[in-house]
Amino acid sequence: MIGNFTFYLSLIVLLVLIIMLANKIKVAYPVLLVITGLAVSFIPGLPPFHIDPELIFIIFLPPLLYEAAWAISWKELWHWRRIVGSFAFIVVFFTATAVAIVSNKIIPGFSLAMGFLLGGIVSPPDAVSAGSILKFVKVPRRVSSILEGESLMNDASSLIIFQFAMIAVGTGQFIWYNAAASFVWMVVGGIGIGLLVGWIFMKIHKNLPTDTNMDIILSIVAPYVMYLVAEELHSSGVMAVVSGGLLLSNKRHEFLSSSSRLRGVNVWQSLVFVLNGLVFILIGLDLSEIRAGLATEGVSLSQAIGYGLLISAVLILVRIIAAYGAVITTLIARNFITVADASNPGIRVPFILGWTGMRGVVSLAAALSIPVQMDNGLLFPQRNLILFITFIVILTTLLVQGLTLPVIIKKIGLPVYKDYLPEEESVEILRKGVAGHGYNFLTTEYSEQLSKHPFLQQLADKLRGKSSDEIDYAVTGESREIYLEVISKQRQWLLELGHSKDKHDEEVIRNYLLQLDIEEERIRLS
Structure with a gap:
């Protein structure tokens, strides 16, 4: 037990050192952390790194989503709501569908339900990866706002697809009208529950004699309560955390003292720093266990890598096509409705939006949450292959898109918009x-x-x-x-x-x- 604790403590120290190195050489830290985790996994004699799949979402997602909701501008989110909504829901659905069709046709024994399961896992781009890369280059505010808003919403839509696919794989049935009703409840119920729980926490802050320490503790507890209550009522915990976080963020000056706001920012920055870092190291560390499991499923390493690269190519291609499709749709829609920006953005901005499709935290958490056994006691079909493909997708998009994005932005340049004053x-x-x-x-x-x-x-x-x-x-x-x-x-x-x-x-x-x-x-x- 002590040895394992030393190992985990060493991971934290290693995490700090790697991020320091990443900042010095101006490389996005998720890239180096994944590579480091992969390298560490080959060290002999390391203790097994295992987390209960059921706890993955609960440990990592609520605080990461909550912090993202606090950081985003509600005014910007509302201003770009149409394009954010299209990327977060429509593009995610088409991406998951494309992955489902391709994997069903190419991968032996991969049913359409399993294809949608994989699609739900790998369809949402990771905001942490994009954010850490974009800090090295200057992009228009509207581009960063769209990416931030999309990252908040696409997690919910992809995980809803994931949950429906899990049910279909486990039961062998998919009744579309039941799924449609469940989808509506998951979205509407999740938003409502998040707003209700957020309002309750706001009243607690306002009406009870809390101090700075209590305020910070309550802020850490809030996303977990939102998530758990929503999941217990069979709605979307992700939507609950996002909506509740947006409410409390928008009202923060009404119920938090200046001391609570200042100290809370420092606590949350440290917490999210550690959680993000651990997740990306975990991506690399888990590969050895996943690789060993491939043999039990009769899939060679070269085949699995090929499947992963193929799915990565599908994801990149579909997102770029979707980015241009969104622009064309906007240019058509401006003739009938008022849109946020009626000007033609050209070919550069859609390409950058399409190229910022690095996968990361949410994809890993979703993949690791797949149970080893189904409710009927049978092993979950091709679980290790799904995990391995997810790893290849994360690694490929981080390395290919993550390392080239700053170069591409500097080379092609982006237009200067006059959305704001200098x-x-x-x-x-x-x-x-x-x-x-x-x-x-x-x-x-x-x-x-x-x-x-x-x-x-x-x-x-x-x-x-x-x-x-x-x-x-x-x-x-x-x-x-x-x-x-x-x-x-x-x-x-x-x-x-x-x-x-x-x-x-x-x-x-x-x-x-x-x-x-x-x-x-x-x-x-x-």
């Missing part, structure tokens, strides 16, 4: 707006106190730009409370601006909100 201009406007709003509130509401308190006079001069001296944070009494109220009003103005249709990138607004939280913490701790 960052420097936006920052300057926000700086003046925050200072001016704070000054007007201070001089209007507290004109009498302004003449009595030197600190408030110093604050007014700084807000007007007449002084560049640092504020003396060691202030107490009425001046302290007035300053906290000024910060609150400035925050309210920024939040209203973020929810409006103004041309400020919400990321810039969030950075200013973060600065106000830091300012509030300074004055509270002084």
Whole structure:
């Protein structure tokens, strides 16, 4: 037991070192982590690395999805809802269908139900992989927003396909109208349950005497509760976590203190960092066990690799075709309805959207969750082959698409959109707006106190730009409370601006909100 603990602890240390190396050589860390896990798996004498398949989803998915929902911009998600929805649902369905047909025709003994099972596993691109790669190159905000929004939704749609295929494989039956009704309940019920549980947690934060530590613990518990409640009621736990996370993210300034927001960000960054890293190392570590299981299914290693490369090619091709199909559909639809962007994006943007199809966390979690035995006691058919194909797909898309994506983006270039003001201009406007709003509130509401308190006079001069001296944070009494109220009003103005249709990138607004939280913490701790 102690030896295993040492091994797992060593994995964490190795994870940190590999990501440090990845940052230094400017390579996406999922690529190096998968290769490292694969290399480690060949070291003799290592303890077996096994996780109960039923716990894979529960351990990894809820917190990863929840953190992604907190990071995304709701305004951006709503603005690009049509293309995000088409990629997350329609493209995923067509991708799964293509994989099902090809695998059924090519792989001996692979039924159509098993093909859909494999399709549900490998159809959703991984946001972590794309995000870690895109940070090395500059892409238009709309491209990153579409990819982030798609990654939130496509996990749900692919896992719904996966669950239906699991039932079909286990029972040998698929009744389409029952499946359609179940699909509606999984989506609508999952969203409703997530919103309800999120609302309950929001009320707990608001009405109970929680402190910063309690707030952070509740934030970690929330996605697990959302997921488990939804799954217990046979709806989509993924949709529950996404909808509940979006609700709490959008309302975070209403029920969390500045201290809880600041410290919570640090805790969540560390938690997600470890979970993501472990999953990608696990992809490589699990290969030796999967490879050994292929022999029991009568599949040679070369055959399995060939199947994996074939499915990888299908995934890449279908996504690129779908990206161009989405553009054509948008250009046609603009004649009948209002679309987010009616201009022709050319051939470069759809290709980049199509090429950012790296697979990762969700695919691995889904594949590993396949039970060894079915309910009737029989071994699950070709489980190890499905796992091996999933591994090859993840490895191929990470290496081929992941390593070439930055080069392709730099070579072909991307158009410069005017969705938002230039960052420097936006920052300057926000700086003046925050200072001016704070000054007007201070001089209007507290004109009498302004003449009595030197600190408030110093604050007014700084807000007007007449002084560049640092504020003396060691202030107490009425001046302290007035300053906290000024910060609150400035925050309210920024939040209203973020929810409006103004041309400020919400990321810039969030950075200013973060600065106000830091300012509030300074004055509270002084």
